[in-house]
Every structure is written in structure tokens, then in C-alpha cells.
Amino acid sequence: xxxxxxxxxxxxxxxxxxxxxxxxxxxxxxxxxxxxxxxxxxxxxxxxxxxxxxxxxxxxxxxxxxxxxxxxx
Numbered sequence: 001x002x003x004x005x006x007x008x009x010x011x012x013x014x015x016x017x018x019x020x021x022x023x024x025x026x027x028x029x030x031x032x033x034x035x036x037x038x039x040x041x042x043x044x045x046x047x048x049x050x051x052x053x054x055x056x057x058x059x060x061x062x063x064x065x066x067x068x069x070x071x072x073x
Contacts, residue, residue, distance in 0.1 A: 002061055009055035018047060032057060
């Protein structure tokens with residue numbers, strides 16, 4: 001399952017783990033956008049974080065893990 005650790009530049013220990021089987025991440029116009037690729041609207045943003053509030057983002061799951069199929073399969 002895709003999982004990302006959002007590491008904040010100043011709030012040490014207050015980092016966030018975001019995970020979901022259909023999660024994708026994009027960096028657009030100064031924003032970090034987490035999207036649900038299983039949603040009907042593929043542009044639906046689940047979480048948006050201003051890039052200036054993020055030191056880095058690390059993918060912490062096993063990226064070789066197969067992605068789940070569409071719901072109902």
C-alpha cells in the first residue's frame with residue numbers, strides 16, 4: 001500500500017504518515033497534492049500541503065508491492 005512520510009522542517013516529531021491503497025503524490029505550483037487514483041474524478045485532491053511547509057517527503061512502503069485493482073475486482 002502506498003505510504004508517504006511527510007517531514008516538516010520545524011516541527012520535529014510532528015511528521016505525518018499518509019497511506020492509502022490508491023494514493024498518488026504530485027508536486028504542482030508550490031503544493032504537494034495527494035490524490036486518490038481510484039476516485040471517479042482522477043483530479044480529486046485528498047490532501048494538499050503547501051510545499052514551503054514540507055522539508056521532504058519519503059515513500060516508506062515497498063514500492064515493488066503490486067497496486068490493487070479497481071474496486072470490485
